[in-house]
Amino acid sequence: MALFNMRELRGRLRPGERLVGIDPxxxxxxxxxxxVSLYLASPYGTLRRGKLKQNAAEIAAIAAREGAGGL
Incomplete structure (x- = not known):
């Protein structure tokens, strides 16, 4: 996964893409x-912490379903 500072990340997002925030x-x-304006974040839900591979797949599925372009 590529890492960007916030200015770079914002420039790489396509119009309408959102961000997923993660609080482990x-x-x-x-x-x-x-x-979509990247101004406000709202709670989405929680996942039960498990194996990294499983949690990463769950987060990736949510990101794809919700049109997120970054974490």
Whole structure:
């Protein structure tokens, strides 16, 4: 996965793409989803923390479904 600073990331997003915020906890992973203007993020839900590969696949599926262009 490529890493960018916020200015670079914003320039690489296509119009209408959103961002997924990740808040990893000991037992759960909190997710937030930005609006398309990238001004506001709202809670999306939580995942039960498990194996990295499984959690990464779940987050990738959510990002694809919600039209996210970055994390």
């Amino acid at each position: 906890g000991a037992r759960r992973i909190g997710l937030a989803l930005s609006d």
